Amino acid sequence: MALLTLLAAVTVAIVRQRSLFGVVVLAGIYSFLMATLLIALDAVDVAMTEASVGAGISTVLLLATLHLTKTTEMSPINRNWLPLLVVLIVGAAVVWGTLSLPPFGVADSVVHQHVAPxxxxxxxxxxxxxNVVTSVLADYRSYDTLGETTVIFTAGIGVLLLLRGLRRRDDIGGGGES
Amino acid sequence: MSLDLILRIGTKLILPFILLFALYVQFHGDYGPGGGFQAGVIAGGMVILIGITFGLGTAKRIAPQVMVERMVPLGVLIYAGTGVAGLLLGKNFLDYGVLGHDPVHARELGILLVELGVLITVSGTMTALFYAFVERGR
Structure with a gap:
């Protein structure tokens, strides 16, 4: 509960923060809190991923992005209430959806009855x-993991092409001038 | 390189432990938490740490850009290749049971190969992204 309160506090701080450098640092704190929460839920694998990707790599990449762009967020030009309304409705729908879930950690709920035993x-x-997590990920559900790896591959290649492609065009332009 | 001494020596001190931890997470994934993805991110993070502390040139000497970028598709190929190997040996795609004499050992081997593929793709992607971002900033 304390962790959830801290998460909420960090989220509010992120929304209120105008300096994007502060936002990146707070996002790192958020990821570490999330990792601690996942350890409390006994999901050590996910916690490890969250700490290394969320707090480590994304912080570095976001800081690198800040280096490329401006570091302060512009204050909003007009106050638009429609997004707030949409967010509130969707959030309420999600909370309403969780009401019919089985209580947390119950052994005889449906998901624990199918293939898990x-x-x-x-x-x-x-x-x-x-380690059952490893055997499920890499053997029983290997198709999914292959898909995940392909997603990482595709995303990485896409970002590389975007960053490099622009750079090459710049280089050609620069070469013509000199 | 006017970074202060403590940062550089400190980084040098923890680098071997980061690499060791990445390998531990990779190969102990059968017994404890972790696996290819986590190990790949930790290994990529190590290269990024080198890049931040000692500059991009040093990082590229340790993990050359060409190698890193070839690692991105190589891992997927190892993963899918393990699947195709099962297919060629007369079972289903990604059925590792035929890769050895004993089905249990074969499946362990299959998991090892597949995790190796994930490790290579993930660490390659993370490092390549870091290089691409830093080069854009120049």
Missing amino acids: RYLAQSIVETGVP
């Missing part, structure tokens, strides 16, 4: 890997 029981016999 088989994975838990058979993982060590079938794959010889004691």
Whole structure:
């Protein structure tokens, strides 16, 4: 609960902060809080990812982006209430959706009845890997992980092409002048 | 390179431990938390730390840009290639059970190969993105 309160406080601070450098630092704090929360939920793998990607790599990349652009956010020109309304409605719908979820951590809810018991029981016999998270990710659900890797590949190539493609055109322009 | 001494020596001191931790997360992923993705990000983070502290040139000497950019598709190819190997040996795509004599060992091997593919793609992508961003800023 304390963590959630801190998360909310950091979120409000991010929204109110106009200096984008401050926003990047606060986003890093948010990621570390989130990682702590995920450890509290016993999801160590996700916490590790959140700490390294969310707080580490994205902070570096955001700072690099700030180096390329301006570091202060412009104050809004006009106050538009429609986005707030949309956000409130969508948020209310999400909260309404969680009301019909089974209580947190209940063993006999639907998701724990389908294939999870088989994975838990058979993982060590079938794959010889004691960590069920790894055997599910890399063996039983390998298609999904292949898809994820392809997503990282595609996203990386896309960003590289965007950054490099612009650069090459600049270089050609620069070469013509000199 | 007018960065202060403490930062540079401190970075040098922790670099081997970061790399060791990345390898631990990669190869101990079968027993503890972690796996290719986390290890890849940690390894990429190590190169980024070198780049921040010692400059882009040093980072590129350790992890050359050409190599890093080839790692991005190479990992996907290793992953998909493991799947195709299962296909060629007469089972389904990504069915590792045929990669060795003993199905259990074969699946362990398959998981190892697949995680290696994820490691290569993720660390390559992270480092390549860092290089691309820094070069744009020049």
